[in-house]
Amino acid sequence: MEYLFRNVRELVELAEKENKLISEIMIEQEILVTDRTREEIMKQMDRNLTVMEEAVEKGLKGVQSVSGLTGGDAVLLQEYMAKGNSLSGDLLLDAVSKAVATNEVNAAMGTICATPTAGSAGVVPGTLFAVKNKLNPTREQMIRFLFTSGAFGFVVANNASISGAAGGCQAEVGSAAAMAAAAIVEMAGGTPQQSSEAFAITMKNMLGLVCDPVAGLVEVPCVKRNAMGAANSVVAADMALAGVKSRIPCDEVIGAMFEIGQSMPSALRETAKGGLAATPTGKWLEAKIFGGAVVGSGR
Amino acid sequence: MKFKSVFDIIGPVMIGPSSSHTAGAARIGRVARDLFGRQPKWAKIHLYGSFAETYKGHSTDVAIIGGLLDYDTFDERIKTSFEEAEKLGMAFEFIPEVGNVDHPNTARIVVGDDRSEMSMMGISIGGGKIEITELNGFPLRLSGNHPAILVVHEDRSGCIANVSNCLYKYDINIGHMEVSRKEKGHMALMVIEVDQNVDKEVMDELRELPNITQVTRIAD
Numbered sequence: 086m087e088y089l090f091r092n093v094r095e096l097v098e099l100a101e102k103e104n105k106l107i108s109e110i111m112i113e114q115e116i117l118v119t120d121r122t123r124e125e126i127m128k129q130m131d132r133n134l135t136v137m138e139e140a141v142e143k144g145l146k147g148v149q150s151v152s153g154l155t156g157g158d159a160v161l162l163q164e165y166m167a168k169g170n171s172l173s174g175d176l177l178l179d180a181v182s183k184a185v186a187t188n189e190v191n192a193a194m195g196t197i198c199a200t201p202t203a204g205s206a207g208v209v210p211g212t213l214f215a216v217k218n219k220l221n222p223t224r225e226q227m228i229r230f231l232f233t234s235g236a237f238g239f240v241v242a243n244n245a246s247i248s249g250a251a252g253g254c255q256a257e258v259g260s261a262a263a264m265a266a267a268a269i270v271e272m273a274g275g276t277p278q279q280s281s282e283a284f285a286i287t288m289k290n291m292l293g294l295v296c297d298p299v300a301g302l303v304e305v306p307c308v309k310r311n312a313m314g315a316a317n318s319v320v321a322a323d324m325a326l327a328g329v330k331s332r333i334p335c336d337e338v339i340g341a342m343f344e345i346g347q348s349m350p351s352a353l354r355e356t357a358k359g360g361l362a363a364t365p366t367g368k369w370l371e372a373k374i375f376g377g378a379v380v381g382s383g384r
Numbered sequence: 385m386k387f388k389s390v391f392d393i394i395g396p397v398m399i400g401p402s403s404s405h406t407a408g409a410a411r412i413g414r415v416a417r418d419l420f421g422r423q424p425k426w427a428k429i430h431l432y433g434s435f436a437e438t439y440k441g442h443s444t445d446v447a448i449i450g451g452l453l454d455y456d457t458f459d460e461r462i463k464t465s466f467e468e469a470e471k472l473g474m475a476f477e478f479i480p481e482v483g484n485v486d487h488p489n490t491a492r493i494v495v496g497d498d499r500s501e502m503s504m505m506g507i508s509i510g511g512g513k514i515e516i517t518e519l520n521g522f523p524l525r526l527s528g529n530h531p532a533i534l535v536v537h538e539d540r541s542g543c544i545a546n547v548s549n550c551l552y553k554y555d556i557n558i559g560h561m562e563v564s565r566k567e568k569g570h571m572a573l574m575v576i577e578v579d580q581n582v583d584k585e586v587m588d589e590l591r592e593l594p595n596i597t598q599v600t601r602i603a604d
Binding site: 120199200236246 | 386
């Protein structure tokens, strides 16, 4: 099977050479690899976008997880923003609240679209629906935001990992944040190279992030990591649009993420045995939720 | 390339909370159901690595049972799959294992009814994507780069020729093929990687061939 790109360098070179958007290269590759029409592919992504919109809306109304560990923070953030005194600015907090909203819905076993995973599903839609208010994109441009995110995620998944169990949270929220940063740059009119810089800058600041879910639930600290992932990507997109470059090329940053994941102890890769999961409070919460021993059939 | 489509990255649409531990788990369960070919009467599910450590928190158990009931990743019924299984009379048991496995998210699913039983090993490699690594003790070495067909059959002469003739008829090119058996004259398995997607029509025709027990598509 033929692929148009296997790494970020090839992706950016192709986009520059053919004077196309990264989202366009991703769409063309999808047509080539899956043998489906452009219309079918655009329609499927449109449906995914709708799922994301509905999850954000639901989360902003307020949800609660079964364990009671998460829920309601998206509402708190929106109420705080409405008072008009936010320090970090409305766009940033809007992105944060919408990322939180999505992940609160996920934790409550609601319907979401994995981007690239469920535990990191808040970052891409969170930033998209916040940036939307500033840039007023068309529906097609919003769908393209997802293809651009997907193009970078495709490279990470095939050259490193997007699994917390394999590579820690850097592989999940790290990847999601970097993907979102690249897509924000394209939507804001930046170049493919600037998308790649934004990706690298974001990922560099997510390196080493471990996966240590309390009680093994995709709640603590996952929801707040999505919040900070969203903030990270908006800031990195602005840096790249300002002309700031990453000294380490994008593909090498992805390589470093993979290497770090490989050397991460298993206790810090989604086993709920180390990090925040192993703190006294983490342990106490686990016992409270599951009541001790984890054996036998079912729950 | 293990991840071929942009929808492996932006997707799947799914019930939370984890793409690897919930959506991937549901998909592993569903492939087991598909390979078995009918609703099993019972299921024993061995969980390894991160699956064993965190399956309750991620609803991995609920999702695998949902998959065994043929639910897709976004099917709301996943949430109540234990009750649904009970209604359908499918008994099930989860066994967290301590042993080391190659991949942290591994499940071995053994299913059966009064007619037969089947064992399958699956791994969830991230973002809801899965691989099947073993079927009835046969290791499966799939590159994951191409669509693949699994054919469980009796170890009789002509089986392989019939299957390849059928694929030839539909102009489907075989990129890689492996044939293995446990004992002479007993159950055997063909693993066939092809260049084109295989339609339902072809699958149905393969199923009708003599001495073929089960035919399944994997890796989209």
